[in-house]
Amino acid sequence: MKDYTLSELLxxxxxxxxxxxxxxxxxxxxxxxxxxxxxxxxxxxxAQTPHPQALGAALxxxxxxxxxxxxxxxxxxxxxxxxxxxxxxxxKIHRFAYSKLGDELLWSPSMPCPLPxxxxxxxxxxxxxxxxxxxxxYRKGLALxxxxxxxxxxxxxxxxxxxxxxxxxxxxxxxxxxxARDYQSHSYIALIRNFRRxxxxxxxxxxxxxxxxxxxxxxxxxxxxxxxxxxxxxxxxATSLRMSDLGYQSDAQADLTPC
Numbered sequence: 001m002k003d004y005t006l007s008e009l010l011x012x013x014x015x016x017x018x019x020x021x022x023x024x025x026x027x028x029x030x031x032x033x034x035x036x037x038x039x040x041x042x043x044x045x046x047a048q049t050p051h052p053q054a055l056g057a058a059l060x061x062x063x064x065x066x067x068x069x070x071x072x073x074x075x076x077x078x079x080x081x082x083x084x085x086x087x088x089x090x091x092k093i094h095r096f097a098y099s100k101l102g103d104e105l106l107w108s109p110s111m112p113c114p115l116p117x118x119x120x121x122x123x124x125x126x127x128x129x130x131x132x133x134x135x136x137x138y139r140k141g142l143a144l145x146x147x148x149x150x151x152x153x154x155x156x157x158x159x160x161x162x163x164x165x166x167x168x169x170x171x172x173x174x175x176x177x178x179x180a181r182d183y184q185s186h187s188y189i190a191l192i193r194n195f196r197r198x199x200x201x202x203x204x205x206x207x208x209x210x211x212x213x214x215x216x217x218x219x220x221x222x223x224x225x226x227x228x229x230x231x232x233x234x235x236x237x238a239t240s241l242r243m244s245d246l247g248y249q250s251d252a253q254a255d256l257t258p259c
Contacts, residue, residue, distance in 0.1 A: 036072055046121065068139055068148075094106075224246075
C-alpha cells in the first residue's frame with residue numbers, strides 16, 4: 001500500500017498550533033452559517049405571497065432576509081467561536097421564522113419544490129431605495145442569464161475564519177514576502193484551493209439531494225430515472241444533484257481557478 005504523508009508545511013503548521021501555548025487559538029476560530037429555504041404552501045407549491053412583514057425588512061434584517069426569490073428565505077447566524085452556539089442560533093432563527101409564517105411551510109431540500117412557469121416565480125423585492133433597486137435589478141440580470149428556475153435552488157454557506165493571532169503566529173515561522181494582510185489572503189486562497197481539490201469527497205460523504213421534481217428540468221435532456229412517482233426523478237447512487245450539471249451552475253465561476 002502506498003505511503004501517503006502530509007506535506008512538510010502542513011506538518012509544521014499542525015505541530016506549531018498543537019503546542020500547549022497555542023492550542024487555545026483554535027478555540028477562537030469563528031463559525032457562521034447562511035441557510036436558504038423556500039417558502040411553500042400546505043400543498044408544497046411555491047408561495048406567491050410577499051416576504052412576511054413580521055420577519056422584518058429583507059433589506060435591513062441581518063438574520064432573516066431573502067436570496068434570489070421573494071419566496072427564498074435566507075437565515076444568517078452571527079459568527080461565533082463555539083460551533084454548537086452557531087447551530088443553536090440557526091435553530092432559534094428557524095423557530096422565529098416558523099412562528100411568523102402562518103399556514104406556510106419551509107421546503108427543506110436544496111432542490112426546489114414543484115415550480116410554476118418562470119414568469120410566475122417572484123424576484124425578491126427590497127423597496128424603493130437606491131440599494132433596494134440595485135439588488136432587484138441584479139436579480140433581474142440573473143434571471144436573464146441563468147433563468148429563474150435555477151435561482152430557486154437553495155444552499156447552505158459555511159463561514160469560517162482563523163483568529164488574527166493565529167495568522168501572526170503562522171507567518172512568523174514561514175518565509176513570506178509580504179505584509180500580514182497579504183499573508184492572510186494568500187493562505188485563505190490556498191485553503192479554498194484545497195477545498196476545491198477534495199470537494200468531491202465532501203459531496204460523496206455528505207450530499208443529500210439524490211432526487212428532484214421532474215418539472216425542474218423544463219424539458220432538458222437527462223439520465224435520471226422515475227422511481228417514486230411520475231413527478232420525481234432520481235439516480236440510485238446520486239448524492240448531490242444540486243452540485244451536478246443539473247443543479248446550480250455558473251459558467252463564470254466554473255472558469256475561475258484559485259491560483
